[in-house]
Amino acid sequence: MKHNSNVPAFLTKLWTLVEDADTNELICWSQEGNSFLVLDEQRFAKEILPKFFKHNNMASFIRQLNMYGFRKVMHIDTGFVKQERDGPVEFQHPYFKHGQDGLLENIKRKVSNTRPEDNKIRHEDLTKILASVQSVHSQQENIDTRLAALKRENEALWMEISDLRQKHAHQQQLIKKLIHFIVKLVQNNHILNIKRKRPVLVNSSGKKPKYIHQIYDDKSCVTNVKGSEVSNDIIICDVTEKNPEDYFLLIIKNFHTVRSTYSGDIKQTEDAVSTAADDNLRSRHLDSSDTTSSALQLNKPSGLSLEDPVKLMDSILKENGAISQNINLLGKLELMDYLDSIDCSLEDFQAMLCGKQSDVEFDFLECPSRSMILKHKGTKSKKQLIQYTSCPLLAFLDGCSPPPDANLVNNSSASPSNTSVHPTSSSDMSLESEAVLLDTSLESMQPARSSLILLDQLTEAEASEQTLFYLCELPEDNFTQLDKV
Amino acid sequence: MKHNSNVPAFLTKLWTLVEDADTNELICWSQEGNSFLVLDEQRFAKEILPKFFKHNNMASFIRQLNMYGFRKVMHIDTGFVKQERDGPVEFQHPYFKHGQDGLLENIKRKVSNTRPEDNKIRHEDLTKILASVQSVHSQQENIDTRLAALKRENEALWMEISDLRQKHAHQQQLIKKLIHFIVKLVQNNHILNIKRKRPVLVNSSGKKPKYIHQIYDDKSCVTNVKGSEVSNDIIICDVTEKNPEDYFLLIIKNFHTVRSTYSGDIKQTEDAVSTAADDNLRSRHLDSSDTTSSALQLNKPSGLSLEDPVKLMDSILKENGAISQNINLLGKLELMDYLDSIDCSLEDFQAMLCGKQSDVEFDFLECPSRSMILKHKGTKSKKQLIQYTSCPLLAFLDGCSPPPDANLVNNSSASPSNTSVHPTSSSDMSLESEAVLLDTSLESMQPARSSLILLDQLTEAEASEQTLFYLCELPEDNFTQLDKV
Amino acid sequence: MKHNSNVPAFLTKLWTLVEDADTNELICWSQEGNSFLVLDEQRFAKEILPKFFKHNNMASFIRQLNMYGFRKVMHIDTGFVKQERDGPVEFQHPYFKHGQDGLLENIKRKVSNTRPEDNKIRHEDLTKILASVQSVHSQQENIDTRLAALKRENEALWMEISDLRQKHAHQQQLIKKLIHFIVKLVQNNHILNIKRKRPVLVNSSGKKPKYIHQIYDDKSCVTNVKGSEVSNDIIICDVTEKNPEDYFLLIIKNFHTVRSTYSGDIKQTEDAVSTAADDNLRSRHLDSSDTTSSALQLNKPSGLSLEDPVKLMDSILKENGAISQNINLLGKLELMDYLDSIDCSLEDFQAMLCGKQSDVEFDFLECPSRSMILKHKGTKSKKQLIQYTSCPLLAFLDGCSPPPDANLVNNSSASPSNTSVHPTSSSDMSLESEAVLLDTSLESMQPARSSLILLDQLTEAEASEQTLFYLCELPEDNFTQLDKV
DNA sequence: ATCGTTCTAGAATATTCGATG
DNA sequence: CCATCGAATATTCTAGAACGA
Secondary structure, three states: OOOOOOHHHHHHHHHHHHHHHOOOOOEEEEOOOOOEOOOOHHHHHHHHHHHHHHOOHHHHHHHHHOOOOOOOEEEOOOOOOHHHHOOEEEEOOOOEEEOHHHHHHHHHOOOOOOOOHHHHHHHHHHHHHHHHHHHHHHHHHHHHHHHHHHHHHHHHHHHHHHHHHHHHHHHHHHHHHHHHHHHHHHHHHHHHHHOOOOOOOOOOOOOOOOOOOOOOOOOOOOOOOOOOOOHHHHHHHHHHHHOOHHHHHHHHHHHHHHHHHOOOOOOHHHHHHHOOOOOOOOHHHHHHHHHHHHHHHHHHHHHHHHHHHHHHHHHHHHHHHHHHHHHHHHHHHHHHHHHHHHHHHHHHHHHHHHHHHHHOHHHHHOOOOOOOOOOOOOHHHHHHHHHHHOOOHHHHHHOOOOOHHHHHHHHHHHHHHHHHHHHHOOOOOHOOOOOOOOHHHHHHHHHHHHHHHHHHHHHHHHHHHHHHHHHHHHHHHHHHHHHHO | OOOOOOOHHHHHHHHHHHHHHHOOOOOOOOOOEEEEEOOOOOHHHHHHHHHHOOOOOOOHHHHHHOOOOOOOOOOOOOOHHHHHOOOEEEEEOOOOOEHHHHHHHHOOOOOOOHHHHHHHHHHHHHHHHHHHHHHHHHHHHHHHHHHOOOHHHHHHHHHHHHHHHHHHHHHHHHHHHHHHHHEEEEEEHHHHHHOOOOOOOOOOOOOOOOOOOOOOOOOOOOOOOOOOOOOOOHHHHHHHOHHHHHHHHHHHHHHHHHHHHHHHHHHHHHHHHHOOHHHHHHHHHHHHHHHHHHHHHHHHHHHHHHHHHHHHHHHHHHHOOOOOOOHHHHHHHHHHHHHHHHHHHHHHHHHHHHHHHHHHHHHHHOOOOOOOOOOOOOHHHHHHHHHOOHHHHHHHOOOOOOEHHHHHHHHHHHHHHHHHHHHHHOOOHHHHHHHHHHHHHHHHHHHHHHHHHHHHHHHHHHHHHHHHHHHOOOHHHHHHHHHOO | EEEEEOOOOOHHHHHHHHHOHOOOOEEEOOOOOEEEEOOOHHHHHHHHHHHHHOOOOOOHHHHHHHOOOOOOOOOOOOOOOOHHHOOOEEEOOOOOOEEEEEHHHHOOOOOOHHHHHHHHHHHHHHHHHHHHHHHHHHHHHHHHHHHHHHHHHHHHHHHHHHHHHHHHHHHHHHHHHHHHHHHHHHHHHHHHHHHHHOOOOOOOOOOOOEEEOOOOOOOOOOOOOOOOOOOOHHHHHHHHHHOOOHHHHHHHHHHHHHHHHHHHHHHHHHHHHHHHOHHHHHHHHHHHHHHHHHHHHHHHHHHHHHHHHHHHHHHHHHOOHHHHHHHHHHHHHHHHHHHHHHHHHHHHHHHHHHHHHHOHHHHHHOOOOOOOOOOOOHHHHHHHHHHHHOOOOHHHOOOOOOOOOHHHHHHHHHHHHHHHHHHHHHHHOOOOHHHHHHHHHHHHHHHHHHHHHHHHHHHHHHHHHHHHHEEEEEEHHHHHHHHHH
């Protein structure tokens, strides 16, 4: 009886019991040797068991056998007497065989672990499953609620978006209307301006300069007034006879000049003009430069206006509002022309009056031409130019704080006017005296003129800077801020 | 021993066994009578059991006892050895008591255990669990569907929002462009107006002025009015006497004509005109068809401009920045100034004329310049300055920083105006006469003029301040109302 | 006979019984070997059964047979009586065949309850349920995640919408401001235009008119130019010398006044004006209250228009584009009128001048009103009317489609101008001749006038029709396009 | 912590009884 | 009465479980 290894005591004991020849009468191997027999249960229990175990109960012994996997071998009793029923008890185990004790190691005691697997697991699982199912259920309700909430939210979102869409549409409508409105305004202005163009008046008398009021447009032409009479008429006739293309070119030039003038400095512009003008024009220019040039200058804007539609479009499309102005300007330019013509009429009137009383000479002295770009050769016209430039009206239009000194710069351009003025003066006043006057006025007024110009530019600067700043850049900030809000 | 009732055979047999005095040496009641003892297990099994049962196994007997709820009474051995081990076996059951066989009915054999309970319970649970799991599953699918729908909705919402964002951006662009456009317009107007201010003039010659009416257009032509006849006056009179309704009708006709002219070709228009025009017109038309046609052509451009609206609109709507009208208005203000100045000139003229009759001509003739900034030393120029400066309107219209002296000007100019005028006039003009004139004009015109000025200023103020104010600080109320709409 | 396997004892016992040759006389195989016979029921039960079973009841034996699926083979007695009743009893089972003991394994004892099923089903179900529950669980987590994501998305959407709302509101603000701005501009224009309407002159009589330039402010003051000297020159000097700051202040005052005027009612304004006006003004005011009041009244509309901004805004925002046009038109029309009036004035001047040379004084006296609607009976006034109407300028300003006959008008007006001028200028012309002239002009100019009117109306028509059309009925296509962009 | 002992239970079968057609 | 079956019980074998070592 050697119990080495890990073979349970029971097995070794059992092996010993079965093997032990002394006990063969109570317990022994079966004939095949693959099972063992307990011949007399009662005696075995009371006599043998106690020697090996702590009990004398056959039941306990059997329990152990069962515990180790031993199984009872059923006997098919031939069913004789009941006495015989007490036949031997036989147990067997695959690894419990006669002469093969080494197999005992394979005999394992049953562990009461099957329960957890089957039953308990089931029960536990059931419980767990139930719990989990219920939790799932409750959570599902939760999810359901959230889903419903989300759905409601989404509906609200749709409403919001619908609302926004409507608002957007309204805004779009508004903007559209605004645009239409503006377009209409611009158009109306444009048309109005264009339409006007009435050469107010006339002057006449065979003396003095004659004003030709024109309005130029894109491919515009110059409209001259043909007069059959001596005075302005003649001039007009001349003009009319001239080739419209020339005028156009001139206009274009002027246009560019003007533009450059606006953005650039005056000198440059002047140069451009002089260089650009062809001899013809130049000559004419020289001849009647006063009126023509002035007219052209006035028209400059209109020239722009003619280009407007396209430019405006482009500019607008290019987000450049720059052109848009032009368009606007055009209308205004034309209007300006109109007003200009009115002014001319007034001048004519003045001249008329003056002439009446004193041969109109004064006029020129006092109505210096106002084109800063133009170069006048005609004496009289120059005078007028002077007057115009000195025209205080312009000051108003500046709308800016006129820079006091900037004017001097302009002066240079104005100075020539001086020269021209002197000879121009006819009338009772001696040229010299007139010259003096002019000079005087020149000195004192040039600044104004220049200032005027300056002012203009200033104004523009303001416009392009300040105004723009306020209207466009401020907004940007606002937008930015707004967006950030 | 009759076992009728529902008491199992085992119990009755057991009861019999225990009661049977013959077997008392092997099995009997305990002393207390609430349990029974098997004194000699082995003998009892082999001798008694077979008599009552179909076996002789103590185990089977015990199994039955257990099956009926009998329990073994454990003997607390007084520490003595195992001697007691072979002691009697004692079993008890609440309803198995000596002398009380009636209680046997209460002893119930254990049914194949908890199956019914457990099983049924489990089954029910299982069913429930299964059902709930399935419901959960189906609902989960439901939720899944809804989730997917929501997700889709959300995606749609995102699309919507993206769309709205884009639209908003477009609008923003539009608005920006509008603003830019307006700003530009305003700026341009400003510039233009500033530029203008041309010194009304004076021309003169004692002859009659001649009116030249022209209309310029793109491919413009010049329309001159040639009058070979005596005077227009007569005609005018007639017109005046005509019924306004007629005018209206005529206007309508013209309107349509015009419209057709715009959209159609000139010929068509002309036809329309000719058909529409009464004989009178027609005749005239024929007479001066040359000019007429040209005039129509002149209108072409305007026709284009009319088409513009659409184009412009389109372009604008096509992301082309929009443009705005506002500017226009500004321009108008300034324009008003200008016109005002013209009026002044006219008044001056009038005065001149009057003066002529009373010798104040010069002033007017020579006062073309009225820049308040300029300081003229020349007496004549000064006069003009006065007039102009006295016209504060212009200053306002500039939209610029008003000249510092404004107040003084007002003060001085206000009351003094009267005084100044009267005494001021030196020259040949008699103070008195002038005073009279002034008074007169003052009475009748001042108010109008002043009102004009006021309005102008209002306008301007609005433009430069209010505008900004409105643009940037407009009361939310309106918006609120809008939003609610 | 030991029997391990899983074959029930009953089957092995039965097989043994049937096979056992010793018992063949009581129990044996059928001839075919696929069933067994119990020849002598009673003897079999009493002699054989007890040897193998714990009973001697044929019933129990049969019960067992049935329990294992054995079926009694019914003998179709050939009609013989019940003699056969004591005949052999035959039982068969598909797997109980002679010589094929291996089939016994297939014979299964009927299990009482469905418990085993239940149990097994339970297990399977449990497994399935567990799996499904777990899947549900995991999917729930999935759903949960998606829900959370959706919620987050929705929150983002809300943010987006909130953002869009804000942006929209900002845009609305912008647009509103723009509209306000534009409205203000238009109104100002309007006002200006309305205001203008100054009867350019004429007054006078043989005296010289006196110009008083004033600026009104809230508590306005009139700024007159005081000149200590005779002519204006002196005054100007004064003005010029004044401090610019003062001007500015004055402007500011005016601004405020204007504002209050706008928001308040006219009376208030008037009061303010009157109160504000210094005695000087007041006196003057009283003197020429008629004109003043009229002037003020003229402003009334402007005042109303001033209130418009809000109304206009509202209307515009309320999709009424109608108003906007009107404003627009008004401005232009009025401007036209104004220009018209200027032209008239000019013409008057001209006439005056001419008159001077030929007694044209009348004109001025009679040309105060030039409303085209007015019907003048005075011949001279008519003349003026003619002139005004004939004024092509106005045509321009309409910004409308030029009336078809415009040319004619021009022609006529042009020609008359000439005519009128000539004779007029001559001055020697008698009134009659003038009348003649007028008539003539009338004929030729009426059209012009009408055209003018037409234009105006056209303009208006455009405004009320076209503009409206454009504003309200512009093809949605554009928008659509935009939206698609 | 495995094993051993004991009591009890589970399970399958067995036996019996009664129900059913 | 019989064949079958359901059901309860009975018998047997094995397992579960508590407890102790």
